[in-house]
Amino acid sequence: MTVDAHLLRTFVAVARLGSFSAAAAELQYTQAAVSQQIAALEADLKVQLLRRRPVEPTEAGTRLLEHAVPILLRMDAARSDVIRMTAPPAARLIVAMTPLAAVISPALATLAQLRTRMPRLDVTVRAVSRAEAAEATARGDADLGLTDGLAAPSDPLPALAPLSAVGVAEAVVAVILPAGHPLAPRGSAGLQLSDLADARWIDAPGVAPELADLRRAAGTEGFRPAFRYAGTDVLTLLRLAAEGHGLTVAPFGTPLPTNLPGIAGVTAVPVSAPRLVHRVELIHGTLPAGSPAALFAAMLA
Amino acid sequence: MTVDAHLLRTFVAVARLGSFSAAAAELQYTQAAVSQQIAALEADLKVQLLRRRPVEPTEAGTRLLEHAVPILLRMDAARSDVIRMTAPPAARLIVAMTPLAAVISPALATLAQLRTRMPRLDVTVRAVSRAEAAEATARGDADLGLTDGLAAPSDPLPALAPLSAVGVAEAVVAVILPAGHPLAPRGSAGLQLSDLADARWIDAPGVAPELADLRRAAGTEGFRPAFRYAGTDVLTLLRLAAEGHGLTVAPFGTPLPTNLPGIAGVTAVPVSAPRLVHRVELIHGTLPAGSPAALFAAMLA
């Protein structure tokens, strides 16, 4: 009655990478093995899960993905959770942070306070993409995750199944505009999010909020990417915006290093989007009482 | 990196049954196989999960159980969810109901309405224990589940990972007292839940709300079971209460068949327990639009 978790994992990899061979490389299998695994899964469920060439999930496959991802996340969480019980209490803290979360949340300042209270604590901050944060925390590669993203103000925090999420900061959404951009003058005059749907956007899943969230909030098909930045560097993203490659959003209040070459003149203009805020969330599994991670979480909340 | 779901399933069975051999019988394995599976799991996680003789989970095992149960539930849900996508739209409705939910919720009346609107619909109501309801719904053995239980009034509905839960009825908690019970006269005079902590209680996990919930709400160690009823029959439970075997709770408003022999004289006295209500919840997975299940859920909400 159980679906083999192993098969689920390769299915997720294939779906994510859009390729059997790429998934095989990532998972250290041969293509043939991956092909057989997918075939086995499809045979087990008696449904086609992937369309080939191009490789993309069918409707049933999409549905399965919605289950598989949280299941695998939770399996990782279960393992690290149980194993951690035997491990000696760590005098170590690893925080996985999304770049914007690091910039705009009080986390780094709080971390400094923590270090004065626990001077010998071994602290590591790992920069991760939004997608990696939950995974790293679930796997136990990080004790805590700190992510940023767009959400409806009234949205409950996302139920990351095994993980808890607590909001630590919220900000108005702002658009980053290059110097002299025609929209810049409207400034605080209440720029509407929907006005920007047809602009050229930068898709930067590693750093910026998801364009899909903008679409959802605006209820349009706009916000189409004209440029894709695959990195995780805030300065690079700002530079791209400054050079006019496209628009991007950031939490209003993000400090802009306008004294840097190529970034000068960039402005962040708050956007009127009643159904949208930028929120920073702290995610974590079970925090051993008295652990540095628990202390840090308490200080941040 | 994944723990074998197969091993998880037998681990859960062993923990639940408190026996390797019993689990083997249930899962159609030999004892030896179960022993090896548990050994494999413990070796994989490098932690002892079960103490033997008597067989009970260690601390790490308990932690693993907290993950394993939802994981397996979700795996079942994933399978039935995906498979259902290929199946033809069912002209069939299976509802898994907890006994008290059937008695006090408007569900059966609503079901009657539904049948007048869809006369040819094949309807089945399955009586289940509280524990079975979610499982049956997740597996797809039932289209909908209807459970009752105690909750804090402000409690969010429990996040059953893959399943949605929506409250359909709430009632004050009442104690069932036999005729002439000394507490009966206090009647509406505001009986306190905490007054009853030291009484003798009937533990009837198949029918009555969990005593553990009472303990949690009262913040005491009381509400200790003096009698255990393993069945799922409301009348039997009432009879036991009437005969003075112990106390039990029920939602205030539960119709009492006081004209039946052995039950006459029983009264339900509302209990003042500010942090506690009896709530009936409808649980379901993805409901295909237009399906009988979706229609029923809409009528009930």
Add this chain to the structure above:
DNA sequence: GGACATTACGTGTTACGTAAAAATG
């Protein structure tokens, strides 16, 4: 034709059952 997925086939691992031993209450 080239990149990519599928099928065929051989092999090593593993996961089970049978049976015997150990352990515990």
Add this chain to the structure above:
DNA sequence: CATTTTTACGTAACACGTAATGTCC
């Protein structure tokens, strides 16, 4: 001493790799 779990061992299934075949841009 009886019950229950563990260990030993043989076998059968299976999951993977290699290699050949098929298929789509």
